[in-house]
Amino acid sequence: xxxxxxxxxxxxxxxxxxxxxxxxxxxxxxxxxxxxxxxxxxxxxxxxxxxxxxxxxxxxxxxxxxxxxxxxxxxxxxxxxxxxxxxxxxxxxxxxxxxxxxxxxxxxxxxxxxxxxxxxxxxxxx
Numbered sequence: 639x640x641x642x643x644x645x646x647x648x649x650x651x652x653x654x655x656x657x658x659x660x661x662x663x664x665x666x667x668x669x670x671x672x673x674x675x676x677x678x679x680x681x682x683x684x685x686x687x688x689x690x691x692x693x694x695x696x697x698x699x700x701x702x703x704x705x706x707x708x709x710x711x712x713x714x715x716x717x718x719x720x721x722x723x724x725x726x727x728x729x730x731x732x733x734x735x736x737x738x739x740x741x742x743x744x745x746x747x748x749x750x751x752x753x754x755x756x757x758x759x760x761x762x763x764x
Contacts, residue, residue, distance in 0.1 A: 642691035645684065649674040
């Protein structure tokens with residue numbers, strides 16, 4: 639378990655270091671996980687070592703929301719003062735995300751439509 643935690647923390651540290659060194663607009667832990675992904679694909683032994691610890695961490699993921707909840711309660715008055723702006727931002731960002739996902743799906747469906755064989759004709763040829 640200590641080796642697995644160390645591995646996860648080393649990749650998080652690598653991600654943080656790269657983000658700070660290259661001034662990237664990505665959270666360090668996210669970049670660290672992106673760096674860990676090819677290692678896990680390349681070395682199944684690392685995956686086998688990290689999996690139990692990662693599953694345990696995921697089972698207790700809700701504990702990581704406690705500090706955020708405390709922060710919300712601490713700044714409840716400010717959230718109330720900014721409720722309209724927060725609400726508008728949430729609604730707009732949700733709609734923008736849905737539109738972006740729909741447009742991306744349409745583009746991908748058009749791109750993959752030409753590569754699929756025609757199901758109506760025998761052998762996939764017209």
